[in-house]
Amino acid sequence: DTEVTQTPKHLVMGMTNKKSLKCEQHMGHRAMYWYKQKAKKPPELMFVYSYEKLSINESVPSRFSPECPNSSLLNLHLHALQPEDSALYLCASSHEPGQGFYEQFFGPGTRLTVL
Amino acid sequence: SQQGEEDPQALSIQEGENATMNCSYKTSINNLQWYRQNSGRGLVHLILIRSNEREKHSGRLRVTLDTSKKSSSLLITASRAADTASYFCATDARYGNNRLAFGKGNQVVVIP
Numbered sequence: 001d002t003e004v005t006q007t008p009k010h011l012v013m014g015m016t017n018k019k020s021l022k023c024e025q026h027m028g029h030r031a032m033y034w035y036k037q038k039a040k041k042p043p044e045l046m047f048v049y050s051y052e053k054l055s056i057n058e059s060v061p062s063r064f065s066p067e068c069p070n071s072s073l074l075n076l077h078l079h080a081l082q083p084e085d086s087a088l089y090l091c092a093s094s095h096e097p098g099q100g101f102y103e104q105f106f107g108p109g110t111r112l113t114v115l
Numbered sequence: 116s117q118q119g120e121e122d123p124q125a126l127s128i129q130e131g132e133n134a135t136m137n138c139s140y141k142t143s144i145n146n147l148q149w150y151r152q153n154s155g156r157g158l159v160h161l162i163l164i165r166s167n168e169r170e171k172h173s174g175r176l177r178v179t180l181d182t183s184k185k186s187s188s189l190l191i192t193a194s195r196a197a198d199t200a201s202y203f204c205a206t207d208a209r210y211g212n213n214r215l216a217f218g219k220g221n222q223v224v225v226i227p
Contacts, residue, residue: 042203106160
C-alpha cells in the first residue's frame with residue numbers, strides 16, 4: 001500500500017467551529033508532515049512529526065493543533081480559524097529522517113473553507 | 116531567499132511537443148526533487164536527483180542538475196494531455212533532514 005489517505009476531502013467550517021483533519025498511511029513511514037497550500041502557490045510546511053514526536057513547528061498559530069496518535073495516523077485539530085486559513089491542507093509521509101533523503105508521499109488533500 | 120525557485124512560467128504546448136522548465140536555488144543541496152500536482156490535488160513525486168548526479172532519466176522525464184550554477188531542469192518529452200499539471204521542484208538545502216523547500220511551480224498545459 002503506497003497511499004496516503006486524507007479525510008475529509010472537503011470541509012466548510014465557521015470561525016467558531018472545532019474540526020479535525022485526518023491522515024493515514026500504512027507504508028511504515030516514520031516521518032509525517034502537514035502542509036498548507038494556497039491557490040497557485042507552493043506547499044508551505046506547517047509541522048513535521050518524526051517517530052510520533054513533533055520535530056518541527058513552522059511558527060504555526062495555535063489555532064492549528066497537530067497530533068500523532070501512532071505511527072500511521074496524523075491529525076490536525078482546527079479551532080477558531082480565520083477566513084484566511086482557507087486552503088488545501090496536504091499530509092505527506094516519508095521514510096525515517098536522517099537515514100538518507102527519501103521522497104515524500106502526499107495525500108490528496110483536504111480543501112478547507114472557513115466562513 | 117527561497118530555495119528551489121524555478122522560473123515562474125506558464126507553458127502551453129501542443130501534444131507531442133517537449134516541455135522544459137527550470138529551477139534555481141541559492142545554497143548547497145543534498146538532493147533536488149520534482150513533483151507534479153494535478154489541479155488542486157496532492158503532489159506526486161516524479162524524480163529525485165542527488166547533488167553528485169548530473170542527469171537522470173525516468174520514462175519520458177529527463178532531469179539535469181548543475182550544482183555550479185545551482186540550477187536544474189525538467190524535460191518532458193512527447194507530452195500528453197495528461198501531463199497538464201503544475202510542476203514543483205523541491206530542495207532540502209535550507210532545512211535538511213527531510214524538510215523540503217518548494218519552488219513556485221510551473222503550470223504546464225498540453226493541448227490535445
